[in-house]
Amino acid sequence: MSVPLPAAKRLFGRWWRSQSPARQDRFATLGPLLSVLLFLAAIISAFWYLRNEEIEREIESVKRDTELTQQQVGLRLIQNQEALIRMARDMVERDADPEEFVAQAVAFARERPELTHLSWVDARRRVRASHWAMLYHPTPSGAQAEPLLPVESRVNEPETTFRAARDSRSPVYSRSFVDTTGAPVFQLQVPLVQRNAFNGVLIVEYSIDALVRHFVPADVAQRHLMSVLDEQEKVLAATVTTTPGQSSRRALIVSDAPLTPALNGLLLRGQGWRTSIGLVNNTLFWMVVALSVLTVWMLLGTWRHVRRRSQIQGALVQETNFRRAMENSMPTGMRAMDMEGRVTYVNAAFCQMTGFSNAELVGRLPPYPYWPPDRIDENHRLLQQELQGRSPSGGIEVRLMRKDGSVFDARMYISPLIDPKGQQTGWMTSITNITEAKRIRDQLSASHERFTTVLEGLDASVSVLSVQQGELLFVNRSYRLWFGGDAVGHQQLAGGAAGTTPFVADAEDDNDPLSGLPTQELTETGANPREVFVESLQKWFDVRARYLQWTDGRLAQMLIATDITARLRAEEQAAAQAEKAQVTSRLVTMGEMASSVAHELNQPLTAITNYCNGMVSRVKAESIAQDDLIAALQKTARQAERAGQIIHRIRNFVKRSEPQRQPAEARQIVEDAVELAGIELRRRNVAIHTYVAQRLPIIMADPILIEQVLLNLLKNAAEAIDSAQLPTQRRHIELRVVPRHTPEEGGVIEFSVTDMGPGIKDEVIGRLYEAFFSTKAEGLGIGLSLCRSIIESHRGRMRAQNLYNGQQAVGCRFAFTLPVETTVRIDATATPAEGETTPSA
Incomplete structure (x- = not known):
């Protein structure tokens, strides 16, 4: 049956009081000595336990390192x-x-x-x-x-x-x-x-x-010895080489594992040694014993100071009374608290300041009666900060309430209370009434804060310069960070020596009576924003100027400069990345067509070889006439020109160059794109029908980029037809180029690519132009996104739609438009006078 704690304390106190003083002293002497002996026994038990724990950890470490090395070698x-x-x-x-x-x-x-x-x-x-x-x-x-x-x-x-x-x-x-x-x-x-x-x-x-040597991890080799043994346990290799003629001592901790996946009798062995020493030889053990003996000696010496303590306590009481009298004579309120926030002392000045008596305050826990009801949470937070010792050294401002309900502002200074043992027992707070001083200070600083709060918080530089004297009147934080405190930065942003040379007024101008300077000229000067590059900072600024009248009546120029360096660099980087994406797309397209291009080049090269071998054979046999030889050479030359044209066309397509807008013909762009796409189309057994209207106007575009868009659309159409395994009668693509005129775009040339494939799913159409979205298993998802970016950079539009036969999709049509400069309206439904149809398989 367990005894409750209060009852146990009462029983112990009754027993202790029943003992004689001599026996109490004996118990007081034996108690600390018994505690030291128990502490020494606990230390010896702890050393024994830790020694066994270390051995177990070393065994587990050797086993883990052996298994790790086995996995490394086996994986290799x-x-x-x-x-x-x-x-x-x-x-x-x-x-x-x-x-x-x-x-x-x-x-x-x-x-x-x-x-x-x-x-x-x-x-x-x-x-x-x-x-x-x-x-x-x-x-x-x-x-x-x-x-x-x-x-x-x-x-x-x-x-x-x-x-x-x-x-x-x-x-x-x-x-x-x-x-x-x-x-x-x-x-x-x-x-x-x-x-x-x-x-x-x-x-x-x-x-x-x-x-x-190569596959035992370095950290494992530093911790343990790893070796490989044969079936007779002969060491074949190890991380540590023993001295010749000297056998290595047997390790106390050994872990073996087969050398997988060989399973050829080789054994991987990890070895470790105990690093701990015996209990008797442990220096720390003897240090603990020595410290225990020293503790006993110090206890004996402490008893001799008990009498001196009573003398010091009397002196302390006298000093406390002196300090209390001094505190009661000061107008500053004093309040003491323990570590839990309980009020343990208040002086007379504090009671007069708050209107509460000493009996009403001492022993109270928060919330205190002098806390205003609407500021209990705030004062509680400040109290917790005070109890944790995080109050600033300059004091904190609080709002307190008198007993009659009136509120006043006070400043509190906090310092810790230290007892004779050097331990903190609480906090001492001095409180001063600052209501009147705070009211005057707030009135003086209100106008300045309203002026500077917004300007100091801006990311833009704001500076005001006197026009006549060239003196800086105001700068905000951003200006000081960039240009310091002189007027040089203002002059750089203004575009030279602005502000240092006053304006010369004309007698006939309408003058401002306050400044004496022409008002109309000042208004026009500060109207237009401009971009300024400051070489010393390597930054671009968007500068806006305005003239105003300063507080002392002087005419001043105000500049607001916003840093736009990041925006300009982002625009340059975006343009460079778009150019790289265009080149990458062309390279990816040609990489996918590599096998077809090789097959296309193989035909003229094979023909050249056959012509040359035939001519060599007939020349050796002296059975060829001069006309036959010339005809054969001409055929050989034509095949070589054909191969050269193919290589030249591919090289022009993948060559990286800056985008160049130039006058271009739609027919030539289509012919170049079809010639390149024909290789891929022939490989996939897909026919193409091309229709280009006659007398099309000239367009301002980059031919290579438009050719890239056409090639991508043709290749996608051929892949859609081929992946659907359509019959021969449906394996064809139609490419049309016709003029159009719409109210939204005006005069444009429309390029359309129509295939007879399975069409596009409805949920895919909405995401066709998203970056890195692709319906192909190995697609990069940049083709159509890049095509749309190219067309929109030419001020054109691109769209895709399915072709239906009832409810069934029977094809897909991609179309894009390029604007033309023309003053003649072209009817979109008019049939062109002439056309050209070029089928190819």
């Missing part, structure tokens, strides 16, 4: 194995020769320092090709040497592994063995299988020392 072996399997499959499929294997082996071994050599051995164990890694070449002179490879007449690890790979048709790791240099290694043999027929193996030899 798996990656290399997968790469070798791909290399073997590629060699079998392409029937690679030794030169190709050596090239692949050089690239494979360049980034894998753990490999010593790669060899290609056929089914009869003949070495087709071999490559030594640079760091593991067996001869200093670099001469070719034979690695340890499978030999049918020998029984060694390479031969055993070769047979296992041949029988299992899967990669096999060998057991560890010693190579020609005496270093421990193991091999991975990947079989070459073609149509279930064994054609040999790819042999890769690993250096065990290199695996340990």
